[in-house]
Amino acid sequence: MGKSQKKRSMRRHNPMRVPDSHLPKGLNAASSSSSKTEAILPILQKMESLDASERKWACVAVSNLIQNDPSTRRLLQGKNVVGALITRLTDSEEEVVVEAAGALRNLCIDGGYDICGEMFNKNILAPLMTFPAKISGVLSQYLESPKSSPENARKLIYEFADSVITILWCLSETSHKALNAINQISLVPFLMSFLASRDKLPVSTVTSAAQCLYILTEDNPPAISQMRSNSAYAECLYSIIRSTPTMEEQKSEGLGMERAVTLRLLACGILRNAPPPSSTPSPVDDLEKEILLPLIEPVVASVSLAEASTAVQTLIERIASEPQIEKLSLKNTPKSDHKSTEEMELERIETKLRTVQLGLEMLTGICATLPEPEIPLEDESDEDDDDMEDAGDDDMEADDTIPGVKPNPSSPSFLPSLVQPLLALIQPTPLSFPPFTGPSPHPPTTSVISAIHICALECLNNIFLSLASSPNPVLSGDKEGGARVWDEVWKALAAVGLETGPGQERRREMWEIGVGVLWGIAIIWRGSLVPQENHVKLLMQLSDVTSDQTVRVRCIGALECLAQHPESIDANRVISTYLLSMLPIDANPSAAGIEPTIQAASALIDIYSDEGMPYDVNFRQEGYIDRLAQSVEGFRKTIKGIDRKKEGGKELRLRGEEVRDNLVAFIKYRRQLRL
CATH class of the missing domain: 1.25.40 (Serine Threonine Protein Phosphatase 5, Tetratricopeptide repeat)
Incomplete structure (x- = not known):
């Protein structure tokens, strides 16, 4: 069956937050499917204007146009908006640079690998590489003398830092080539400086720095080596783990507290990716057992996907019923960070769901590293035993476990307790997948909920593989419990359905992982199902x-x-x-x-x-x-x-x-x- 493990070549479960695979390919198709075709040309023209206010307006307009709109994003991409925005990163006006970085950040998040790859190929790293040192210099001045710096100036640099860090984070997941180039920037000290000054900086910017560090330290020796070279880094991460509010304290709070939980998870993940040298004093003996699992379990159990789906549907209906203000008026240049109450609540829900997804990804990794004995490799020989009829009766063994898995007495006891909350997270909701007739009513929510389904199935796959490798008479003897688990997985797969097509890739992925889960369950309760x-x-x-x-x-x-x-x-x-x-x-x-x-x-x-x-x-x-x-x-x-x-x-x-x-x-x- 094989355990699910994250691969650098395909790490994120949301490679495209606002998918466009349901759209026909080609520029003409994008033009016909976008309702904003006429707005594209003026934006691209103003991107090159001699007037800095028009260039700034054009950058902001790109962010507004692509919001939850894959056809317009594809149309802009076909008109080389990526190249135009990269050019604006070297603009003479700071505000234009900030807005261009913000638009590129949004393209990275919504567009996924393809757009990130295009940015790398168009040499976005050339201007990006100059920004960390500039950001560090300005932030140092502001942190030393906060009263001497205007609030909007501080806000501008925070937003800019967030955008630059997020772009680097997304690019590092695009390809090994991009990652190797980013390694040359030596980002670890820059990113750790945000975590060290977290009490004086917006939690969103600090969380982006932590997310970037988490990605950079996954199976990436240069970044891991940098993290391990400075004991203060580990101390900072442990401090974050200890000081961030607990789940109980954040239950009634908003977006900031959701990000605080995410930050705590990321700190654990970074330490797990790059554990301090054994000579470094550690406040815990077992990071996973003492800190990470106790944090992940309540996070995973903290959300009802059905309730989240209902809440999002209500919010998008409310937004649709409200009169829309024209966002592209040059006279009133839009603010890229302006959000309505409903939009802020949508962002809070997505952040909470992304935290659950992150916890599940970490849990999948933990379960993937549990002891799993392999088939012993015997002496190799190119000679085949062609005289097979001489094989004796004693050579025959019934293969009654998954290939390569032998009874394993050290499989952790916490696994069965995770099964029920994970089963709840694989059950589809009305927003889990796009309808067959077109895009989702709210693509970001569909992206994250379907990612949670996939992550939860991967966790279950690893859990049942580990349980199958350690036969437990008490567990296998609970035939009713086994039948319930079996039925719950089938219930989820039946709700997914077998119909596939453009934009329905996640449905197929559910089945591909789901049958592995079924196999693991069937092994444990073999003969009773x-x-x-x-x-x-x-x-x-x-x-x-x-x-x-x-x-x-x-x-x-x-x-x-x-x-x-x-x-x-x-x-x-x-x-x-x-x-x-x-x-x-x-x-x-x-x-x-x-x-x-x-x-x-x-x-x-x-x-x-x-x-x-x-x-x-x-x-x-x-x-x-x-x-x-x-x-x-x-x-x-x-x-x-x-x-x-x-x-x-x-x-x-x-x-x-x-x-x-x-x-x-x-x-x-x-x-x-x-x-």
């Missing part, structure tokens, strides 16, 4: 239509466990017939793919390893032994063709050879029974 006809059909259907071999293996694994319900003889026959169809015939390879073929063979051995089971009648009456024997030669050739030099090839070859030997021994054993 009654296979439902619709469940069996759906698993087979997904296995047939997916092009991802890992997803197909997960489907086979779940079907294997369902086939072992003793009294479900008809379901056993349906599943086994399906698995047999995935095996090779004579010397011909199977069309199912190498890994699914191996898993199907292993599953059949496991299902019929006990001839005393009621469903074994299918094996005898349907002549499965002959079909298995017919597959041996093709199976041998399939395994021999695995390239050990490819990534994962060595492990796959070893697993295939083990199943091959088990298959031959199993056939010999069943024939000797003469049943």
Whole structure:
């Protein structure tokens, strides 16, 4: 099954906060789908105006136009708005530079990887690299003499710093090339200075600095080395963890307190990414056990997605019913930070949901690093054991766990307590996915809620894998509890539905991760879950239509466990017939793919390893032994063709050879029974 882990090449669960994959490609399509086409040309013209007020207006107008509007964003992108805004980062007027940075920040957040990649390719780092030193110099003066600096001047530099930091944070997630370039800036001291002065700075700016640090220290040796080189950094982070208000204290508060919780989580995450050297005094022995988990658990349990969805729907209806003030009037230059009460509440809800998402991502990482023994690698040899018929009965082992997982007595006891709140977070809401007819009524909320669903499923995947690796008679003996968990996951997947299309990528992702969760549950409660006809059909259907071999293996694994319900003889026959169809015939390879073929063979051995089971009648009456024997030669050739030099090839070859030997021994054993 494999544990879910964040990869740098695809870290964020919200690569596009306001997705546009539902839109047809091309500039003409963007023009026809945008209601603001006529406003584009004047904005781009004023971006190059000799009048600084017009250039500033144009930058602010971009931010206003793209708000929750993917078609207009795509149209502006097609007109090279990114290049125009990057040019304005070197403008002679400070306010123009600040507004250009703000517009680029919003494009990064709403547009995701594509726009970030475009910014990097258009050399945005050239002007950006000059800003940290300038920001540090100005902020130092303001912090030393706060009364001597005007409030609007301080506000301007805070906003600018936030924008620059957020752009760098987003760029660092775009590609290894961008990350390597950002590493040359040595951002750690700059970012840590915000955390050290957090009591004198806006929490939003400090949180952005922490978020950037959290991303930079994930599997990134240069940043990790910088963090570990200064003991004061760890002390600062521990201070944040201790001093930030608790969940109980922030329950009735607003956006600032939501960000405070996020900041505390991020401080934990940074310490986890870049733990201080062992020689550095630490206030805790186990960061995850003593601080991170106690913080994450209430965060994860603190939100009802259904209530959040309802609240957002009410707010957007209220906004839609209010008269809209023309935002693009040059006479009254709009303020980029002006928000109505409803917009502020939408931002607060999104911030809270993003905090839950962050907590889930950290929890996924914690569960992914729990002990998980691997298959021992034996002496490698290019010689295959072609004389498989000599394999003895003792060589046959039923594969009754996920491949590579052996009983593990050290699996943490906190895992079962997390299951129920996570199950609540995978249940879809009316805003979880865009409608099939167009974009979501509020894309940012849809983006974060669907991301929470995915994160929660990944946590469940890792939890059930860990629990399956440590058989617990008390847990597996709770058959009613197992059935409830099984039904809850199916309930969520049924609500997602099988229909897909442009803009519905998250629905497919829910199924791809969800079947892994189902497999883990089925292993723990193997033999007690009654296979439902619709469940069996759906698993087979997904296995047939997916092009991802890992997803197909997960489907086979779940079907294997369902086939072992003793009294479900008809379901056993349906599943086994399906698995047999995935095996090779004579010397011909199977069309199912190498890994699914191996898993199907292993599953059949496991299902019929006990001839005393009621469903074994299918094996005898349907002549499965002959079909298995017919597959041996093709199976041998399939395994021999695995390239050990490819990534994962060595492990796959070893697993295939083990199943091959088990298959031959199993056939010999069943024939000797003469049943």
